[in-house]
Amino acid sequence: MTTSLHRLYSFRRCPYAMRARLGTLFAELKVELREVILKNKPAQMLAISPKGTVPVLQLFDGTVIEES
Ligand SMILES: N[C@@H](CCC(=O)N[C@@H](CS)C(=O)NCC(=O)O)C(=O)O
Structure with missing residues (x-):
């Protein structure tokens, strides 16, 4: 069985990406993180x-x- 997740392209040290990661955390959105x-x-x-x-x-x- 495959599960479709939202996907977040991110970069660890990028402040905008940090904001997005925090946003997904606060929204309790499960994402596949692509560094x-x-x-x-x-x-x-x-x-x-x-x-x-x-x-x-x-x-x-x-x-x-x-x-x-
Ligand atoms: N307005 C964009 C800005 C995002 C942005 O500038 N991210 C930088 C990294 S912090 C980036 O991807 N730069 C492209 C590059 O360095 O090639 C947002 O808020 O998401």
Whole structure:
């Protein structure tokens, strides 16, 4: 059985990503955390958010939130 989770592209030391991680914690939103190397951003992330900044939250229904 596979479980679909929301997915959060993040970078540990980024204050915006910290805000997003806190937001998901306070909202008790279970997310799959994808730690990104900013110099080598994953194609999957750039496909849904071409501006290439973190955080990016992709909800399991496909909705993309790309601003903290
Ligand atoms: N307005 C954006 C700003 C996000 C942002 O600037 N994040 C930085 C890291 S702290 C980033 O991804 N920079 C892209 C890069 O360094 O390539 C937000 O609030 O989410």
